[in-house]
Amino acid sequence: xxxxxxxxxxxxxxxxxxxxxxxxxxxxxxxxxxxxxxxxxxxxxxxxxxxxxxxxxxxxxxxxxxxxxxxxxxxxxxxxxxxxxxxxxxxxxxxxxxxxx
Numbered sequence: 001x002x003x004x005x006x007x008x009x010x011x012x013x014x015x016x017x018x019x020x021x022x023x024x025x026x027x028x029x030x031x032x033x034x035x036x037x038x039x040x041x042x043x044x045x046x047x048x049x050x051x052x053x054x055x056x057x058x059x060x061x062x063x064x065x066x067x068x069x070x071x072x073x074x075x076x077x078x079x080x081x082x083x084x085x086x087x088x089x090x091x092x093x094x095x096x097x098x099x100x101x
Contacts, residue, residue, distance in 0.1 A: 019071060026064045033057045065099060 015023070037053050073092070080088035 013076060015071075023064070023068065026060070026067070030057060030060045030064065033060065069095075069099075 033053065034057060037050060037057065040050050040053065077088050077092055
C-alpha cells in the first residue's frame with residue numbers, strides 16, 4: 001500500500017525530505033514576498049516599486065513550477081510510462097498547455 005501512496009496516478013505523492021523542504025522553503029519565501037507587496041499597497045508605495053516586487057514573485061513562482069515539473073517528470077511520469085499508463089502523457093501535455101498560457 002505504501003508504494004501506491006508514492007504514485008502520482010493515485011493523485012498523491014510522498015516526497016523525500018529534501019524535496020519537501022526545498023518546496024516548502026520556496027513557498028515560504030514567496031509567501032513572504034506576497035505579504036511584502038500587500039504591505040506596500042497598504043503603505044501607498046509607488047506603483048513601479050510594487051510592480052517590480054510582483055515581477056519578482058512571478059519569477060519565483062515560475063521557478064517553483066520548473067522545479068516541481070522536473071521532479072514530476074523524473075518520477076511520476078517516468079514511472080507511469082514504464083507501467084504502461086500512457087494517459088499520464090496526456091495529463092502532462094494538458095498541464096504544460098495550462099502553464100504556457
